[in-house]
Amino acid sequence: MIDAGTTLPTPEESRGGHGSRAGARTTKLAIVGAGAVGSTLAYAALMRGAARTVAMLDVNRAKVEAEVLDLQHGIQFMPMAKVEGSDDVAVCAGADVVVVTAGAKQKQGQTRLDLAEGTIGLMRTILPGLVEVAPDAVYVMVTNPVDIVTYAALKFSGLPPERLFGSGTVLDSSRLRFLVAQHCGVAVQNVHAYIAGEHGDSEIPLWSSATIGGVPLLEWPGIAGHPSLSEDAREEIAREVVQSAYRIIEGKGATNYAVGLAGTRIIEAVLGDEHRILPVSTLLDGDHGIEDVCLSLPTLVDRRGASERVLVPLSDAELAGLQSSAASLREVARRFGL
CATH class of the missing domain: 3.40.50.720 (NAD(P)-binding Rossmann-like Domain)
Structure with missing residues (x-):
């Protein structure tokens, strides 16, 4: 029994x-x-x-x-x-x-x-x-x-x-979602948005595919007491995502809580064979015209690992930003003989 x-x-x-x-x-x-x-x-x-x-x-x-x-x-x-x-x-x-x-x-x-x-x-x-x-x-x-x-x-x-x-931009995307949720007055779980490219200064937010509760973020009307996301607000949020790690390091010497949780989320996706889409850093082989560099794009993560990238639609500006981020990373890799 x-x-x-x-x-x-x-x-x-x-x-x-x-x-x-x-x-x-x-x-x-x-x-x-x-x-x-x-x-x-x-x-x-x-x-x-x-x-x-x-x-x-x-x-x-x-x-x-x-x-x-x-x-x-x-x-x-x-x-x-x-x-x-x-x-x-x-x-x-x-x-x-x-x-x-x-x-x-x-x-x-x-x-x-x-x-x-x-x-x-x-x-x-x-x-x-x-x-x-x-x-x-x-x-x-x-x-x-x-x-x-x-x-x-x-x-x-x-x-x-x-x-x-x-781990790529899993943490950066979490920071982005938090800031969008804070600005718009919604729960962070209702925000779906990704940071792509380098985990660093050249990373780019994928605004064109972002949603809040199923509503395209660029069409979000705003709710009482919380304005819609203007272009200026989006630019400020993107800057804050990039700068937040530096602010934390300046204040306490290291980032650890959020990155520990982000890493655990990736581990769970692998061990639980969850088929979860996460923006992890993988070796690109022609995606969006980019190859021979590791950077972050939404990717299916399961027991096999980072098993398949999801080619989300990009605006022309996002594609240019992604390719610029890739070029920056490739230059650094070559600098170290890789």
Whole structure:
């Protein structure tokens, strides 16, 4: 007899796999980097029950062990999970998803592209070992400059593009939706809008395809006490999306809460095989006339990884902005010999 509320394994889980016990397959998330972003992402993933095992890897053994111990002490108040951590890459063995947050820390006044050289070198060092212990994982890069780092990581790892991608503009799109919702006086969940291109200064909002409650954003009439989105208001919102990370870093040294939640959303889409459309950074191969560069477009994310891009219609100005963003990223990649 099965008690009410018992969760039965899916057919895929019943077939077993790494981490299985008595034929039931469990999910494992590995997080590389136990800094502000990595530890917050681990916390968010645990609170949302995203994976049954969360493993953290960091070169600073004392730091990663302390973060793990702190998280373990809160397991009573979360969906049941196992938390482990080490400075040995073996802790990531058999992971279903590997999220890489390790990288140079962005300092006040630095752009994301300023961080490229040190972080690219780090990817060259750590990725071969990760792929060796977790050869079947989906890899998500959450370290800046994410588009350049994702492009480099694809070259260093040898993984197919659908199985290694960047967090891209998932966070930027969340910032955009929040600001639109705030201006228009609606719930953020009713706003559907994307930021595309670079996760950085050349990113572009896709106003032409944005909607509020099913109404095209450019036709939104406004509601009592909240005006419609004028061109000036849209330009101010777009500037705020770009500048908000710099403001947060100036005030508290790092962004961590929203990016931890955004990363967890991507993880859930993969582990839950959700077929969710998210603006992640993938290797383009001719989309909108752009190729051989990683940048963000709305993409179907499921158990396969970033499985298929969705070619949303673009205005002429948006297409020009996307191509300009791609050119900027390609120039930086070539600067680093990629």
